[in-house]
Amino acid sequence: MKKFLTVxxxxxxxxxxxxxxxxxxxxxxxxxxxxxxxxxxxxxAQILAEQNLVKKICVHLxxxxxxxxxxxxxxxxxxxxxxxxxxxxxxxVELANEADSVRAKVFxxxxxxxxxxxxxLDGFRKNS
Numbered sequence: 001m002k003k004f005l006t007v008x009x010x011x012x013x014x015x016x017x018x019x020x021x022x023x024x025x026x027x028x029x030x031x032x033x034x035x036x037x038x039x040x041x042x043x044x045a046q047i048l049a050e051q052n053l054v055k056k057i058c059v060h061l062x063x064x065x066x067x068x069x070x071x072x073x074x075x076x077x078x079x080x081x082x083x084x085x086x087x088x089x090x091x092x093v094e095l096a097n098e099a100d101s102v103r104a105k106v107f108x109x110x111x112x113x114x115x116x117x118x119x120x121l122d123g124f125r126k127n128s
């Protein structure tokens with residue numbers, strides 16, 4: 001029984017100390033519409049900000065990590081894989097009324113789990 005508890009304790013200790021490698025980044029974008037379309041402007045600004053965020057993540061992965069070095073993957077496929085596991089952690093929307101329009105500026109912060117991305121890229125590695 002003592003050995004069993006020792007093994008269980010060791011497994012729990014190992015599992016609790018294991019952690020995922022997370023990469024966080026920020027993106028922003030603006031969108032301008034006629035005065036009565038503030039929600040539309042905010043919606044499109046958020047979409048553009050998230051696209052900007054994914055592009056920044058992809059550039060970082062290609063330039064600063066070895067995660068995609070041995071994988072034949074297009075920028076679009078890499079962006080798609082990142083978008084699938086992207087977790088938006090913070091969103092800030094600023095609306096500014098101008099003469100005859102509304103300008104929405106959106107700031108997003110997001111993160112991806114690099115271990116999850118690595119496992120997703122294993123499929124591309126096998127097909128390379």
